[in-house]
Amino acid sequence: MKEILNWRNKKVRASESTSYVTVNTDRQSAAPSFGADRSEILCVAKGESESVLEVRPPALTSISEPLSFFDGTTRLYICYICPYAQRAWIARNCKGLQDKIKLVPIDLKNRPSWYKEKVYRPNKVPSLEHNGKVLGESLDLIRYIDANFEGPALFPRDPTKREYGGLVISHVNTFTGGIYSSLKGDTVQQTSDAFDYVENALGKFDDGPFFLGQFSLVDIAYVSSLERFQIIFSEIFKHDITEGRPNLAKWIEEANKIDGYKQTKVDRDEYLEAFKKKILVK
Numbered sequence: 001m002k003e004i005l006n007w008r009n010k011k012v013r014a015s016e017s018t019s020y021v022t023v024n025t026d027r028q029s030a031a032p033s034f035g036a037d038r039s040e041i042l043c044v045a046k047g048e049s050e051s052v053l054e055v056r057p058p059a060l061t062s063i064s065e066p067l068s069f070f071d072g073t074t075r076l077y078i079c080y081i082c083p084y085a086q087r088a089w090i091a092r093n094c095k096g097l098q099d100k101i102k103l104v105p106i107d108l109k110n111r112p113s114w115y116k117e118k119v120y121r122p123n124k125v126p127s128l129e130h131n132g133k134v135l136g137e138s139l140d141l142i143r144y145i146d147a148n149f150e151g152p153a154l155f156p157r158d159p160t161k162r163e164y165g166g167l168v169i170s171h172v173n174t175f176t177g178g179i180y181s182s183l184k185g186d187t188v189q190q191t192s193d194a195f196d197y198v199e200n201a202l203g204k205f206d207d208g209p210f211f212l213g214q215f216s217l218v219d220i221a222y223v224s225s226l227e228r229f230q231i232i233f234s235e236i237f238k239h240d241i242t243e244g245r246p247n248l249a250k251w252i253e254e255a256n257k258i259d260g261y262k263q264t265k266v267d268r269d270e271y272l273e274a275f276k277k278k279i280l281v282k
Contacts, residue, residue: 032253059107066114074101075129079108083224084138085126086264090220091142094260095151142217154217161212168201169221176225188239202247209254
């Protein structure tokens with residue numbers, strides 16, 4: 001897993017559709033926290049020597065021209081603010097597939113009509129256009145990307161870890177649903193058990209700080225939601241979800257060192273604005 005966990009200066013060769021900016025990646029955050037400032041919304045691309053950032057392409061809207069669908073290009077359709085799309089995006093990056101899977105961001109508030117008509121009938125993200133078909137559902141996609149593309153394996157061979165990993169992934173919708181359903185009551189108290197589940201689940205293996213010891217699909221399944229929950233609880237409820245949870249604090253700290261995840265971080269201000277409009281006003 002060294003290709004995923006190492007936070008080094010790297011360099012990649014730009015393709016026709018990719019823009020890169022060289023930066024210093026040695027800077028570490030003072031405290032473990034999720035979410036990126038607007039100035040940090042660039043992507044660290046995989047490579048060999050110095051740090052290079054892949055500039056995020058603009059989101060496609062209702063006035064965007066249709067793409068050349070099913071032309072042999074593998075495309076991952078996402079929305080930058082969507083936690084489910086972020087899962088597939090992280091898997092793509094951690095496999096080192098930036099040049100193999102083209103990122104196609106969609107503006108979900110003003111999405112192009114052709115996306116539903118010609119790409120993905122459910123009209124949601126993420127979806128993956130690959131080998132003449134389109135697949136959806138984030139948990140299915142991260143498994144598909146891991147199994148069908150080259151790059152570091154994101155799920156261990158050890159049968160004990162595989163079984164445990166499957167159980168923890170199967171709980172993620174219960175976890176996220178429970179948090180969201182508790183946001184208008186005594187939120188901190190009502191969500192304590194859910195965050196304690198994560199804390200305890202992270203203590204299963206001692207060969208690393210992640211759910212299965214080393215970074216895996218299980219972490220990818222949880223990290224985008226936990227990123228947003230930490231922002232919400234810190235900014236809205238003035239509560240630190242890592243308080244009394246050392247495993248979670250360490251997990252966040254180490255996740256923030258992973259290139260494939262760092263490049264997908266949500267814009268903190270943009271997410272808070274969207275959250276307040278969608279959740280708090282209801």
